[in-house]
Amino acid sequence: xxxxxxxxxxxxxxxxxxxxxxxxxxxxxxxxxxxxxxxxxxxxxxxxxxxxxxxxxxxxxxxxxxxxxxxxxxxxxxxxxxxxxxxxxxxxxxxxxxxxxxxxxxxxxxxxxxxxxxxxxxxxxxxxxxxxxxxxxxxxxxxxxxxxxxxxxxxxxxxxxxxxxxxxxxxxxxxxxxxxxxxxxxxxxxxxxxxxxxxxxxxxxxxxxxxxxxxxxxxxxxxxxxxxxxxxxxxxxxxxxxxxxxxxxxxxxxxxxxxxxxxxxxxxxxxxxxxxxxxxxxxxxxxxxxxxxxxxxxxxxxxxxxxxxxxxxxxxxxxxxxxxxxxxxxxxxxxxxxxxxxxxxxxxxxxxxxxxxxxxxxxxxxxxxxxxxxxxxxxxx
Numbered sequence: 001x002x003x004x005x006x007x008x009x010x011x012x013x014x015x016x017x018x019x020x021x022x023x024x025x026x027x028x029x030x031x032x033x034x035x036x037x038x039x040x041x042x043x044x045x046x047x048x049x050x051x052x053x054x055x056x057x058x059x060x061x062x063x064x065x066x067x068x069x070x071x072x073x074x075x076x077x078x079x080x081x082x083x084x085x086x087x088x089x090x091x092x093x094x095x096x097x098x099x100x101x102x103x104x105x106x107x108x109x110x111x112x113x114x115x116x117x118x119x120x121x122x123x124x125x126x127x128x129x130x131x132x133x134x135x136x137x138x139x140x141x142x143x144x145x146x147x148x149x150x151x152x153x154x155x156x157x158x159x160x161x162x163x164x165x166x167x168x169x170x171x172x173x174x175x176x177x178x179x180x181x182x183x184x185x186x187x188x189x190x191x192x193x194x195x196x197x198x199x200x201x202x203x204x205x206x207x208x209x210x211x212x213x214x215x216x217x218x219x220x221x222x223x224x225x226x227x228x229x230x231x232x233x234x235x236x237x238x239x240x241x242x243x244x245x246x247x248x249x250x251x252x253x254x255x256x257x258x259x260x261x262x263x264x265x266x267x268x269x270x271x272x273x274x275x276x277x278x279x280x281x282x283x284x285x286x287x288x289x290x291x292x293x294x295x296x297x298x299x300x301x302x303x304x305x306x307x308x309x310x311x312x313x314x315x316x317x318x319x320x321x322x323x324x325x326x327x328x329x330x331x332x333x334x335x336x337x338x339x340x341x342x343x344x345x346x347x348x349x350x351x352x353x354x355x356x357x358x359x360x361x362x363x364x365x366x367x368x369x370x371x372x373x374x375x376x377x378x379x380x381x
Contacts, residue, residue: 007083007333012108013325014149015069016096016128017116019089020052020059026092027052033091048249051292061287062092065116067317076320083329084108090131097135100147102301104139109147109373112329113371116284118156120202120215120352123191125154126361129369136370147248150336151371152328155221156359157226158213160260160324165281166230168189168312172277173235175310180274185240188224190282191289192245195255203357206354217243217257222347223281239277246298247289247321250298262301265309275308285316 004038017357021030025381027049028042035045035302048320052059065087072085078184084106088099103111112131117124140146157159169186202215220243228241230265245257259267268276278298280290296310302309315321327344334341343351356372369375 005330007081007112007329009110009116009336010083010112010150010329010333012103012106012111013072013083013085013329014066014099014103014113015072015085015116016132016361017065017087017089018061018287019092019095020061021057021092022059022062024053024057027152028059034209038243045160051288055288055291056294057335059288060291061285062089064285064287064316065089065376067117068322070305071151071319071322072325075319075326079327081328081329083112083358090128092270095244096131097138100132100135100149101139101142102336104144104147109145111147111149111333113149113151113326114328115151118154118161118284119190119219119282120154120206120361121192121364122197122361124216124361125151125361126276126369126372127357129356129371129375132369133179133375137368149357149371150324150332150354152332153354154329155324156223157351158328159344160318160320160322160327162223162226162346164315164320165229165279165312166227166234166316169227169231169277169279170234170312172183172279172312173231173239176277176308180308182237183273184275184277185242185268185273186224186228187261187268187277187278188220188227188241188243189246189261189280190220190243192248192257192260194250197361198257199206201361203353204359207350211290220282221347222349226347227281234346240273245340246293248300261298264298265298265301265305265307269305273307275310276302277310277312280314284312284321285314290314 011063023029028045031045031049067084071088076083084357088094088096091338107299115128136146140260160217172185173181198216199214206215224334225242232238244259244261248256250256277293283290331343358374
């Protein structure tokens with residue numbers, strides 16, 4: 001095997017995602033999994049699930065993960081990387097525990113993990129690590145071997161993630177009517193989270209006390225700047241832009257990141273902006289938050305305002321993203337072998353850490369989280 005395609009010490013890759021319902025009967029049970037422990041009544045979950053019912057009760061995320069699996073397997077095979085790829089979800093089949101159980105029974109003991117969340121936050125990183133810890137505890141209780149799992153670094157600024165988004169914004173600008181194209185505003189969107197979670201995201205060194213947020217906001221802003229700069233270099237036009245938020249789901253009295261995309265569209269319209277490109281840089285694929293919150297709700301708001309909008313593509317199964325995952329696996333493998341590999345990153349922040357430090361993206365209540373510096377390996381055999 002060529003040294004540059006050596007995955008050792010890893011013997012498998014786990015694609016770890018959120019999951020979603022695959023039919024109307026799955027919607028409420030899926031939402032019960034997502035909200036477990038919060039005491040939300042079943043009737044309320046039916047109301048929350050109305051977005052899914054508009055799409056036949058099927059979330060697009062599972063099909064998109066299957067597409068990414070195919071792209072990863074093809075890229076690995078084409079480049080001689082002999083590493084099997086599995087898929088597990090936090091909230092729906094195939095569940096993380098079931099997938100890890102199958103991986104162990106297939107003989108895998110050192111597993112690299114790619115989460116379908118590119119940025120630092122509790123829900124985008126530590127919660128996945130908690131799920132991994134729960135799954136490992138279950139395997140131990142069942143008397144199975146407990147593998148070592150290593151989560152790959154945050155890839156928000158990897159060229160293979162960013163460059164497809166640059167192309168998506170350029171294509172969306174080109175799709176606008178020529179008379180409004182040059183004056184279009186770029187609205188970079190991501191999932192809103194509570195401001196308290198945003199301010200404590202990332203490592204303690206990332207946290208601020210001035211309301212500017214921690215790593216979650218900083219990382220998105222860095223990617224937005226890279227994309228806006230690339231668009232200016234390609235088109236010769238300096239399009240104004242802002243980071244905005246969507247998909248808020250929390251209690252009204254708890255502060256969440258703002259402005260909301262629909263409020264932002266209204267503000268741009270009041271200011272006389274001729275058109276807006278919505279660029280969902282916070283999302284790996286066109287799942288429900290993109291298909292409903294942007295393609296349905298925000299697009300309807302723009303139509304009500306008479307404001308021309310387009311929505312740029314997410315990365316999805318773009319071959320450049322699959323190649324980036326291969327790069328991340330080989331980079332981490334080389335690091336684990338004691339080497340010093342080149343770490344690709346665009347923007348000002350540089351490549352993220354491999355191992356989440358103690359205190360990174362803290363939870364409201366402390367829970368064991370695998371694949372971090374605070375993981376004791378307590379469930380190891």
